[in-house]
Amino acid sequence: MIWDSWGAFWEMGGSGPFVWGSYGVTTVLIVAELIMLRTRRVSSTRKLNRLMRAGHGRKLPEVQGS
Amino acid sequence: MSTSESRFNLYHYAAPQAFYPVAGKLAPIFAAIAVVLAVAGLWIGFFKAPTDAVQGEVYRIIFIHVPAAWMSMFVFLVMAFWSAVGLAMNTRLSALMAQALAPTGAMFCFVALWTGALWGRPTWGAYWVWDARLTSQLLLLFLYLGYMALVAAIDDPRRRDKAGAILCLVGAVNVPIIYFSVKWWNTLHQGASVSLTKAPSMASIMLSGMLVMALAAWAYTISVALYRVRVLILERERHADWVRGELARLGEAS
Numbered sequence: 044m045i046w047d048s049w050g051a052f053w054e055m056g057g058s059g060p061f062v063w064g065s066y067g068v069t070t071v072l073i074v075a076e077l078i079m080l081r082t083r084r085v086s087s088t089r090k091l092n093r094l095m096r097a098g099h100g101r102k103l104p105e106v107q108g109s
Numbered sequence: 110m111s112t113s114e115s116r117f118n119l120y121h122y123a124a125p126q127a128f129y130p131v132a133g134k135l136a137p138i139f140a141a142i143a144v145v146l147a148v149a150g151l152w153i154g155f156f157k158a159p160t161d162a163v164q165g166e167v168y169r170i171i172f173i174h175v176p177a178a179w180m181s182m183f184v185f186l187v188m189a190f191w192s193a194v195g196l197a198m199n200t201r202l203s204a205l206m207a208q209a210l211a212p213t214g215a216m217f218c219f220v221a222l223w224t225g226a227l228w229g230r231p232t233w234g235a236y237w238v239w240d241a242r243l244t245s246q247l248l249l250l251f252l253y254l255g256y257m258a259l260v261a262a263i264d265d266p267r268r269r270d271k272a273g274a275i276l277c278l279v280g281a282v283n284v285p286i287i288y289f290s291v292k293w294w295n296t297l298h299q300g301a302s303v304s305l306t307k308a309p310s311m312a313s314i315m316l317s318g319m320l321v322m323a324l325a326a327w328a329y330t331i332s333v334a335l336y337r338v339r340v341l342i343l344e345r346e347r348h349a350d351w352v353r354g355e356l357a358r359l360g361e362a363s
Binding site for chain 2: 052055058064068072076087
């Protein structure tokens with residue numbers, strides 16, 4: 044085992060703020076991306092459903108490629 | 110499209126309608142792979158890899174810094190590839206693939222810069238230097254953000270796809286500049302520790318932790334991009350009957 048205790052693990056030989064600052068921000072960004080993706084999926088599905096029910100689905104001015 | 114076609118046909122999956130369910134099946138598989146690999150990689154990185162003789166513990170940033178930096182460059186190249194395919198073959202799905210990858214690439218690009226800053230401070234004495242490697246990586250972040258802003262700003266889907274694709278192809282020139290910057294210029298950033306042409310200049314346990322984390326980043330990117338492209342497909346193909354059916358199904362489920 045590399046670490047004598049959990050205290051030593053969190054301290055990272057005095058580099059704790061740099062190491063955990065790196066891993067922490069990365070974790071936050073990944074979680075944020077997943078939440079944003081979910082939010083977009085839910086809101087987009089809701090909006091498209093509303094448009095469809097309102098019967099505007101086919102009238103929207105969009106050109107489709109083939 | 111023939112349904113009686115029994116052999117695998119790649120062009121079949123170039124149709125959004127055919128790709129949508131495939132993406133739905135693959136995305137959770139890659140998500141599971143990403144979780145398993147990340148746990149394994151972190152275990153190796155924090156509990157198997159020894160303290161570095163020169164840098165002490167701070168080197169453990171490498172297990173996210175290098176995979177994130179690799180991913181940020183690679184994702185942009187993949188976006189450029191799909192952009193080229195989209196422009197050449199006029200396939201709708203290609204541009205959507207590029208657009209689905211961009212936010213994840215941007216995230217990894219920021220992570221590479223952020224972890225690099227936190228690694229640079231204790232080892233170089235500075236969070237940031239205007240070194241060729243760091244500057245070209247910062248430019249990559251601006252290219253990602255510029256691409257996302259451009260794509261978000263254009264309403265007409267065809268013009269959006271085309272403009273985004275051109276930005277991607279032009280911006281991709283920056284990727285080899287980042288990669289070779291440590292060779293071409295005298296940079297503070299160290300040269301490659303891992304390359305295809307010579308043996309890696311690091312302990313094998315450290316290297317294996319880094320490679321496992323790199324594979325985790327790959328699996329994560331594939332999974333998230335597939336989930337995102339499904340949303341983009343629904344938005345783009347909203348007039349199609351199959352999308353209306355799918356929306357009705359999703360509407361009932363939520």
